[in-house]
Amino acid sequence: MFYGVAAWDPWLIIAQIVCLQCLYYITLGLFLAILVGTRVSWLSLVYFFDYATITTSTVSGWCVIASLLLSSVAGAAYMLFFIERAKKCLDFSATLYIIHIFIYIVYGGWPSSITRWIVNGTGIAMTALLGEYLCIRRELQDIPITRYHSSV
Template identity: 40%
Template sequence: MADQTGWLCKYLPGRSNDAVFYSNNGKKSRVRPVKITGGKSLVYRCRSLRVLRMAGQFRSYIWDPVLIVSQIALMQCIYYSSLGLWLGALDLMIHYSPSLDQIFNYEILGFSSVHGRASMMAFILNSLTCALGLLYFIRRGKQCLDFTVTVHMFHLFGCWIYISHLPSTFTWWLLNIVCIALMAVIGEYLCVRTELNEIPLNSAPKSNV
């Protein structure tokens, strides 16, 4: 039996749940039947050659240091650019003068002042923007957490250099943990959803006896 995509299917006697298919290069593999027609003839519809090829290549990954460094730099630019935009928009609403302290000084963040709450809200909204950055420039769900942690680690180093010591308030650490969780989870969800949409799945039978 031959599938329209070029895969040869063969019934295994005594094993009703299995079939063997042979590719064009003669490689043999075993699959479960997905379609059985009535009568004396048993026809197993093999998955399309395109899907089988994608299954082996879709998750393939080649180590490319230049690409990784470029993606890290791009995500860092997105992080600070979008954060600056969110801070500018919120500061305009509360009539507060923007400054670098809102980004790198942990003492600004807090619930006791209006500009402190606005700065925290900007960080939260920035996580959503950066999740879109993961979708469009990383596009791999398994790497979202890695890039998210990397971006926030560089932000920690930036705060350390700016104020000459590590942030020491619970509010700063809690805010950044929440931002990491939001950015990683939303980014991974969007990337995985896009990856699944790119895999063509055709459920219509395409087999000939």
Template identity: 30%
Template sequence: MRGHFRYSVWDPFLIISQILTIQAIFYVSLGALIFITDIISGYSQSLDQIFLHKAVSVKDLHGRCLAGSFILNSLCGSVALWYFVQRTKLCLDFTATAHLIHLILCWWYSASFPSTFSWWLLNIICVTIMCVCGEFLCMRTEMKAIPLSLGAKADL
């Protein structure tokens, strides 16, 4: 280990499985939040709400509820970072990767590059929330005191 707190090895299987896990949680939690929003608002469910950049709008109530779902999903993503990644240094990497994959899937689904200002602003806000909250949670865990006595009784 030579001077390092954690032993780190290049493990591509671990990294890919973490990326897939974060991405799966990203879409499952987003889908659940949008489903709840759709039930409350009476809007019909569609993949357009997740992948179509024109669906995000601040002009109507449903677009704002959809934006709220994306923001709440960022909090779910930060908990996923804390639970599965567990490293403060890697939160930005995994957050950027999840949102880059989302950008590519939105581009592919809509057959056009996302061009609406509200979509870009929302995604910048979501990246910021997910990264900062994930770093906060991971940092709190990393900063916990390491127990030095492992159940041994001290004879004083």
């Protein structure tokens, strides 16, 4: 979709980052509403950005972890449509998670929980590897040439 002819287009890169980040948070909000919203009385930004909500000792903590990992899978699918190049998937995955980590450091402080770092590491790996896999599959598809078929 956004893949252009020019090799270096900073506005294109910024637009791709913004689209990917927005879609990631929309998907995360959807998964949090489905998985966590049914278990808590009030769903707030705490579940998005506070590291204390990611815990393996409660069911709602496991639901937050599942929401983050499912959003990582969706982020890989978004890369298929917005990034379209396998060699750029790691860069955009790292950018997505660096921005996410920066936001939740500003919001909730430095995460002292090892669970948060494991979930983020798993999420970035899932997004990058699955995004590269999907983009490579698309890049290796045959180009259909239907105009030159002879009708016999």
